[in-house]
Amino acid sequence: xxxxxxxxxxxxxxxxxxxxxxxxxxxxxxxxxxxxxxxxxxxxxxxxxxxxxxxxxxxxxxxxxxxxxxxxxxxxxxxxxxxxxxxxxxxxxxxxxxxxxxxxxxxxxxxxxxxxxxxxxxxxxxxxxxxxxxxxxxxxxxxxxxxxxxxxxxxxxxxxxxxxxxxxxxxxxxxxxxxxxxxxxxxxxxxxxxxxxxxxxxxxxxxxxxxxxxxxxxxxxxxxxxxxxxxxxxxxxxxxxxxxxxxxxxxxxxxxxxxxxxxx
Numbered sequence: 001x002x003x004x005x006x007x008x009x010x011x012x013x014x015x016x017x018x019x020x021x022x023x024x025x026x027x028x029x030x031x032x033x034x035x036x037x038x039x040x041x042x043x044x045x046x047x048x049x050x051x052x053x054x055x056x057x058x059x060x061x062x063x064x065x066x067x068x069x070x071x072x073x074x075x076x077x078x079x080x081x082x083x084x085x086x087x088x089x090x091x092x093x094x095x096x097x098x099x100x101x102x103x104x105x106x107x108x109x110x111x112x113x114x115x116x117x118x119x120x121x122x123x124x125x126x127x128x129x130x131x132x133x134x135x136x137x138x139x140x141x142x143x144x145x146x147x148x149x150x151x152x153x154x155x156x157x158x159x160x161x162x163x164x165x166x167x168x169x170x171x172x173x174x175x176x177x178x179x180x181x182x183x184x185x186x187x188x189x190x191x192x193x194x195x196x197x198x199x200x201x202x203x204x205x206x207x208x209x210x211x212x213x214x215x216x217x218x219x220x221x222x223x224x225x226x227x228x229x230x231x232x233x234x235x236x237x238x239x240x241x242x243x244x245x246x247x248x249x250x251x252x253x254x255x256x257x258x259x260x261x262x263x264x
Contacts, residue, residue, distance in 0.1 A: 022234040030245050037207060037249055044200040044256060051196060054165045058197035059258045061120070061190055066113035067254055070106050074212065074250050077102035078243040081219060085236040092236070096223040099243070103216040110209050117190035117198070123148065124160050124186040125179045131156050133166065134177060141178050149176045162188045163195050204253045211246040215239065 048055040077099045084095035123134040136150015153170035160167070188194055192202040218239045 022238060026238040026241050030241060033211075033245065033249075040200075040204055040207065041252070041256060044204065047196045047200060051165075053168075054195055054197050057165050058195075058201065061117065062201065062257070063113050063116050066109050066116065067258075069109035070113070070208065071247075071250055071254065073102045073106035073109060074208075074243070074247045077106065077212075077215060078240070078247050081215075081236070081240045081243050084219075084222075085233070085240050093223055096219050096236075099219045099239075100216050100223065103212045103219065106212045107209060107216070110205055110212075113205075114202075120150070120190050121148070122162050122166075122188050122190070122194075123179070123184055124155070124162065126183040126185070127177065127179055130154060132177075133160055133170070134179070145178050145180055146184075147176055147178050150174070152177050160186065162186050165195075201257055204257065208246065208250045208253060211242065211249070215243055215246060218242065 080095050080099035080102055084092045084099060087095060119137050120135065121138050123138075125132060125134065131154070132152045133155050134148045134150065134152045136148045138146050138148050141147040151172045151174050153172045155167065155170070190198055192199040222235055222239060
């Protein structure tokens with residue numbers, strides 16, 4: 001059989017068999033994504049049960065505003081892409097472009113949340129011969145000293161492990177505090193290296209971030225591409241399904257993070 005004959009027998013984009021193949025492929029993709037997400041959820045729940053105090057304290061460090069912005073933007077992205085799927089060509093282009101912007105806004109909001117965490121430091125140091133723990137942002141101060149804007153508490157006689165939970169019952173004082181760099185004994189930022197809660201938080205939210213990137217790229221390809229395979233109704237159905245999955249996953253992830261008691 002010649003190549004021309006084989007090509008002639010291929011199903012054109014938009015045919016019933018082609019549509020079924022696209023839908024099956026998308027469903028298999030989402031199923032594999034769901035299995036990976038469930039594995040991460042299970043690991044997070046196991047660690048949560050092992051370290052309940054750490055997982056109860058951790059959400060207090062995460063920006064609620066950025067988290068809400070992520071969820072709202074992903075929801076708006078789903079709506080825009082659904083409108084694009086159901087509309088004629090001209091409206092589809094506009095709605096698709098709006099979906100791209102909302103996906104990018106979700107990415108930016110999540111990155112802002114990461115930056116807030118990575119800018120905040122937890123420090124153990126000595127001021128006026130008294131040991132303190134500081135939580136806040138650090139900036140340079142005249143005389144080679146550091147200024148920490150946030151909170152501090154006296155920890156005299158207490159052993160502090162910055163990779164674990166801070167002691168309960170500390171008397172926190174808010175303000176801007178100067179400290180000599182030579183008096184700092186421990187220092188850490190709220191990155192995934194801090195403890196298992198933050199490691200789980202970054203792993204789960206990076207999953208959302210990755211899907212938002214896929215949405216922006218896929219919708220962008222659909223908007224600018226003239227390929228019938230990409231800009232077809234089935235192509236838009238696929239990107240809407242990924243958007244819906246991303247929103248559901250984002251809601252479940254943030255419920256898991258911010259309401260640890262729900263899994264008890």
